[in-house]
Amino acid sequence: xxxxxxxxxxxxxxxxxxxxxxxxxxxxxxxxxxxxxxxxxxxxxxxxxxxxxxxxxxxxxxxxxxxxxxxxxxxxxxxxxxxxx
Numbered sequence: 435x436x437x438x439x440x441x442x443x444x445x446x447x448x449x450x451x452x453x454x455x456x457x458x459x460x461x462x463x464x465x466x467x468x469x470x471x472x473x474x475x476x477x478x479x480x481x482x483x484x485x486x487x488x489x490x491x492x493x494x495x496x497x498x499x500x501x502x503x504x505x506x507x508x509x510x511x512x513x514x515x516x517x518x519x
Contacts, residue, residue: 439480439508448476448504455488456502465493480508 435457437447451457452473460467472487483505490498 435502436505436507438510439506441480443476443478444506448473451504452486455490456486456500456504458488458490458500458502460490460498462492462496467492476504476506480506482506 435451437444440447452471455469455471460469467490470489470491473484476482476484483503485501485503487499487501490500
């Protein structure tokens with residue numbers, strides 16, 4: 435996923451992305467699946483990306499992993515204050 439820089443670390447964007455497991459889904463025939471990930475931190479830099487590994491685990495300890503990338507871009511030009519004429 436690529437999101438626009440919000441100037442405050444894109445915390446709500448990364449939290450929502452992590453909560454959805456980066457868009458991944460998993461099912462198991464015998465039990466529910468729990469998710470974990472290796473996310474640590476996201477730089478407040480407005481041009482950054484991270485790759486996160488998501489792990490799905492069933493009740494018997496079997497796992498499957500996938501990775502996804504979260505990127506922040508800054509494509510909005512700065513706004514200069516108007517000067518009086």
